[in-house]
Amino acid sequence: MNSLSRIAFLGGYVPRLCGIATFTHDLFRAVNAGSPGSEAWIAAVTDRPDGYDYPPEVRLKLDERDPDSYRRVARHLNFSRPDVLCVQHEFGIYGGPAGSHLLTLLKEVNAPVVTTLHTILANPDIDQRRVMDELIRRSARMVVMAERGARILRDVYDVDPQKIDVIPHGIPDVPLGGGEQAKKELSYEGRRVLLTFGLLGPGKGIEYAIRAMPAIVEQVPDALYVILGATHPHLVAREGERYRRSLEELAKECGVGKHVVFDNRFVSPEDLERFMTAADIYLTPYPNEAQITSGTLARAFGAGKAVVSTPYWHAEELLAEGAGVLVPSRDAEAISQAVCRLLGNPEQMMAMCRRAHQDGRAMIWPAVAQRYLEAFGKAASRALPVAGFLARTPLPPVVRLEHVERMSDGTGIFQHATYNVPNFHEGYCTDDNARAFLLCLPFDRTGGVAPLEKVDRLATTYLAFLAAAFNPANGRFRNFMSHGRVWLEEAGSEDSHGRAVWAVGTGCSRTRNDGHRMLCLQLFQGAVGAVEGFTSPRAWAFAMLGIHEYLKAFPGDLGMHRLLQSLGQRLMVLWKRCSRRDWRWCEDILSYDNARIAQALIVSGSRMPGSDQLKTGLEALQWLAEIQTASAGYFRPVGSNGFYPRKGVRADYDQQPLEAQAMVSACLDAWRVTSQPAWLKEARRAFDWFLGGNDLGLPLFDSATGGCCDGLQPAGLNVNQGAESSLAFSLSLAEMLAAEATLSESVKQIA
Structure with missing residues (x-):
């Protein structure tokens, strides 16, 4: 691996409230700690003109809606001359059709690019396909978080397998156990806690988990379903808290209002660790199978939680061979049966927790950071022609009429x-x-x-x-x-x-x-x-x-x-x-x-x-x-x-x-x-x-x-x-x- 003296990251960044911002922050800290001889900094993508009160490592701010902002950031990056630029890509965080403004920056920047794909579409529309093809062309390495993502890159986008790195979503190193103390601190003593965490919005399938609660409570009267996380800021801007209120009404209609808790906030890492530790079962009832990664699922799995999930791509791969329980999408009855079966068999559930925690050690941030540094070294060690045309082509020998x-x-x-x-x-x-x-x-x-x-x-x-x-x-x-x-x-x-x-x-x-x-x-x-x-x-x-x-x-x-x-x-x-x-x-x-x-x-x-x-x-x-x-x-x-x-x-x-x-x-x-x-x-x-x-x-x-x-x-x-x-x-x-x-x-x- 080449010695890297300067590493730049591009993506959302804290205190912005989104999963990409949190991921970029955690990856930056882990890489910075794992490469003490390197200088690392952030170019932060912002979704509002006034930006955020960023920490000192953020040197550049990119306005996602302003095409010229991408050119300015590229010029700054070229002046700073990083050895590698690590780009976080998700459809929706960059401006232009299918986020095409990002290509304006990538066309100008000189550093080799390592792109982390947080979404990989097996059936992209025309704009999404155009952006993906150009993103692949301009990236020295492509990072995906699951083997399914690598397979889609190969089969759908014809990416050279040698260009792909499969690196899991990083997670904090959380010890196994300590649930009773955490429940006491959260006032959940005596309860069997089910947890779903993340920004709240349609498409998470939470309504199916709520509909499963009456059957769960019938068998486990002390069950408590905690829905932790603020409503997505973009959803709040469009319609306020209407979606959250609809879920609260659903819980009341199902007669489980006292068994469902909505904690409407973007929690600190310390608070999240406490909630994770307190949980007995982690639920991800996502109805859409085409989700290549879930940071919350990775975090729960690595913390040693028993997981009940629908079979979206990341869950299907992570929970294979009994590492968790997979249930059909949009099936409240299947969710209730899986939860009750686990809660009724504590020995099976504990074995599942130990296995998840053991397997999760390969996903903790120090290990993930070393994998990224290896990918950065590969990118920096070879000149990457953006396309194969930089080799001189002979002139056609004659002018034809x-x-x-x-x-x-x-x-x-x-x-x-x-x-x-x-x-x-x-x-x-x-x-x-x-x-x-x-x-x-x-x-x-x-x-x-x-x-x-x-x-x-x-x-x-x-x-x-x-x-x-x-x-x-x-x-x-x-x-x-x-x-x-x-x-x-x-x-x-x-x-x-x-x-x-x-x-x-x-x-x-x-x-x-x-x-x-x-x-x-x-x-x-x-x-x-x-x-x-x-x-x-x-x-x-x-x-x-x-x-x-x-x-x-x-x-x-x-x-x-x-x-x-x-x-x-x-x-x-x-x-x-x-x-x-x-x-x-x-x-x-x-x-x-x-x-x-x-x-x-x-x-x-x-x-x-x-x-x-x-x-x-x-x-x-x-x-x-x-x-x-x-x-x-x-x-x-x-x-x-x-x-x-x-x-x-x-x-x-x-x-x-x-x-x-x-x-x-x-x-x-x-x-x-x-x-x-x-x-x-x-x-x-x-x-x-x-x-x-x-x-x-x-x-x-x-x-x-x-x-x-x-x-x-x-x-x-x-x-x-x-x-x-x-x-x-x-x-x-x-x-x-x-x-x-x-x-x-x-x-x-x-x-």
């Missing part, structure tokens, strides 16, 4: 697909035809796009679409065309216009087809002037990229030099207005195609020695790379489902191929300008997102079709392969292959 062809007809490329089939209902758009035209230009031919006649034919189609999209009457490109070849507007968005300018500007310098070049030049000169009146920073950036390419062919055009500088200065004005130490960006929100803004400043600044644009563009791109790199080292773009507003909550999904493509292209331009290899690494990190280097470890590139899925969602892939996504992948691959070819040529020249 079959899906682009599938998505195209004689008019242009369709916007959307249903799976890998073109969706005619959505028609065409200038945005995608501009991207498709860029794919056909010669820079990608090192990527193996062939034959060239096919490329030229496709380029002609896409350029013809752009020519038809241009409206000379207003100097603007239309964007949307129906499948019936009807334009749906007189002018498209500023961003779509900027992309079209970018495409034809690039065509001016890169196409080898003279007719294409002349048409690109005509469209560029007719459309570029409109950009001066635009207000969209992305439209400026797209146009700047097109102007930069145009100037490669026509470097003497001073008017375009001035326009490029002017648009760059507009971005610089926004930068000076918005950027701060913790927000190195020129807008108050990160939305879509973000890296293109930094890229435009980089290529523009590279043409103007002494300009701040290059420095600013590189700084912005570096910041963007940092915030879009997950703690495990893979690329995580800002999601389109809410984006990332300044001082707001970042959206992690839906992640779009457009963002990975923009990052690849911007980083490669940064590499070309600076010659710094680190930018090549960032470009490859972003490209690997397509191949499975992402939050779900799933490739978006479909090698069977040559297309690319439309996005990464919390539950999996958006499996439609639309034009934007498929072109984003193909353009990224073309650029990566071209960069690889450039590097190879450089090596040859040096050699």
